[in-house]
Amino acid sequence: VNVTAAILVDGEWSERINASDRGLMYGDGVFRTLRMEQGFPVWLESHLARLEADALRLAISAPAAWLWQDDIDRLAERYPTAVVKLVLTRGVSARGYRPDASIRSTRIALASPARFTYSPAADGIIARVGNLRLGIQPRLAGIKHLNRLENVLARMEWDDPKIPEAILMDIDGRVVGGTQGNLFLLRGDGLFTPRIDRAGVAGVTRERLIAAAPGIGLRAVEADFDMDAVMSADALFFSNSLIKLSWVQQLGERAWSRPDLYPALLDALHD
């Protein structure tokens, strides 16, 4: 299979990685996905900060930021408008869950010519409710790690290209987010998003939206809520670094019109 992408592995052009890498063997690593727009990596500083924080939680040694920056500059020459994925694994080791003390992490930077799943538009999106319930694991919650089988299975539940996203709950029925992004729910002047201390991922766009909310007169609140709260919201949004922010037009029987605040939210994200 030929996947169009430029790939740097530890700073070397390569389409292959060591088969004994713990990223493959155990999903022992973290990643971040971002937009490259005309050679400019959007919100790179935030992504690198998150990647480093995630690595720290897993005790994976993170490379210096300038190494990633150098990779990105070289990728930008090949594909100035692209989806960029930064992957950091714990590295190559002999078999066994416990890594050697001397292990060195593996740095992988990939660029694929832009192929965004969906883009912010005047039209909202149609979403569904996923059947898969996410497990609860505080030790991994919030981390964008390489153990993503739940997301894969959740995204395999449907094949309708008109539906780009699904809302996922955890095994206790709490709403966690989408299969590939975070969820926000507007109710009055409250902008609610699920807590991510038991499941889910701390997205960079989520972080920016929470920070930006007060500037447009909204209270950002991380909270626990169920599907009833979702269905009775004034508006719903999905965020991630590729789509940035999309609003939900339809979810099951419920339909919403374009939220008046949508353009202001999009603008606020970029400030």
Added chain:
Amino acid sequence: VNVTAAILVDGEWSERINASDRGLMYGDGVFRTLRMEQGFPVWLESHLARLEADALRLAISAPAAWLWQDDIDRLAERYPTAVVKLVLTRGVSARGYRPDASIRSTRIALASPARFTYSPAADGIIARVGNLRLGIQPRLAGIKHLNRLENVLARMEWDDPKIPEAILMDIDGRVVGGTQGNLFLLRGDGLFTPRIDRAGVAGVTRERLIAAAPGIGLRAVEADFDMDAVMSADALFFSNSLIKLSWVQQLGERAWSRPDLYPALLDALHD
């Protein structure tokens, strides 16, 4: 890093795999580890059956058994006594959690010169109780998949080579097993092992031990139990395909002497 191993990727000698493989990107795959003893892959049929059943649960297409057998024959020529690891990923795809319909799975067979963590011996092992609590995810429970960050973190909790294994509980306090194998608990004529429908892995040795129990006068029971039941057991055993079966000599304050039944259990495993 030079890891001594012979590796076949889709039947070709290679130490590298495609960096876009979903095994690396999402841990989207399954695996089995087995003993190769003087060119003979121990319990291979059971391992291949389990691997195929696991792949089916994740909707990954499994290769014909003879392809694995062929790989193993070739590995045996290089390393007749080895740990063999069979890895099956969903394959290579463009980015995005949903795979293309046309995706073809990747078959990886590795042999490392035997380096068993510990071997069945007259002496028992010292075990500890792990701090990490396993998440509950019925959709993945029992499957030996590549999302193994929990095991990695659990195994990184200690660095004492005299302690080969730890007992792990789930977030509700139910005992699940070891970091790298299943757990059995002897009480009277009952041989208890944790249910694996919410967390844990369905090991081949576990399966064989359950099947063999009646032959030596034991009732095998899959059950829910907590650490109190573990500490008050007549004997404890860990099983996996590399160690086969070891008995626990010490766990925290509690010590056990060698169970009279141990040789019979070991023998029964091989019938």
